[in-house]
Amino acid sequence: MLNASLEPLCIVSVHRAVLLMMCGKATVLETDGRTLHSAHVELPLPVVISLTRYVHVPVRRPVPPTRRTVLQRDSHRCAYCGGGADTVDHVHPRSKGGRHEWANVVAACVRCNHRKADRLLHELGWELPFTPRAPRWSIAFGSGAVRADPLWSAYVVA
Template sequence: MPNVLVLNASYEPLGVVPVRRALILLLHDKAVSLEDSGLLMRSSSTQIPAPSVVRLKRFVRIPYRANVPLTRRALFARDGGRCAYCGGVATSVDHVIPRSRGGAHAWENVVAACRRCNHVKADRHVAELGWRLRHQPAPPSGLAWRIIGTGHRDPRWLPYLRPYGVGEEAPVVECR
């Protein structure tokens, strides 16, 4: 079963729910379907197009969460799936300041890296190799990171997530 993006009445992303929960919101007149997934949900007397994006009719207040959990999936989403050193396709996680040299496992010290760069860098500082980071690592911000961190992505969701800084891809560069 597909998952459905739920937006607040103000079009802010709230979360991802199963299609069954989204249909219940629609049938109880608590939400409006903005995008259809192309599937039809049938009962004995009716059929309803399964939604891909729904918007709540009433505004729901959400408590502010300052920190986004550091997960591999969220890290690759933040870095656009690209190596922080060469811009190639990232396949591993690297600590800018190695943990063996006192580096923390935190957003400010962790980047996505390709296998070759991670192997060459090994247990050294970036400055020792004369390398530069393509961007300074920082914790992601914005409401949409709660959705991207879940790993559920649908291309129909991008127009609703772009105002919150999600969906811009880094240019593809071959690894050296």
């Protein structure tokens, strides 16, 4: 769902989108060609809707680097070996003064996390294939529980 200014607000269910459309509070911007039928009404199945009136949204706080959000950012891939990741690792260990922040946390598999332990990367001769940084998505669009639709890409900056 987009604001009247076409900025992304949140992800809503099809049920909620249809209710907003029928009340005149939202219009359809993107559809996948399918339609919803009732006894008297036929509506396009909404994929992207826009509110008809602007809604003021307070400034969102940055997403914290939790296990779930770090794994999401790194696509559940180990930063060291490229395999499947199921835990997180501090690049500069906390025991040596590293902080728990986006630039210092990466997804890792249990094996690599255990091998690295509390050592620095140069001590092992390892290198990161990327520079860790905070994701640019918000909590509303970073949810792993919702499958992103390709039609959203024109409206949501990744």
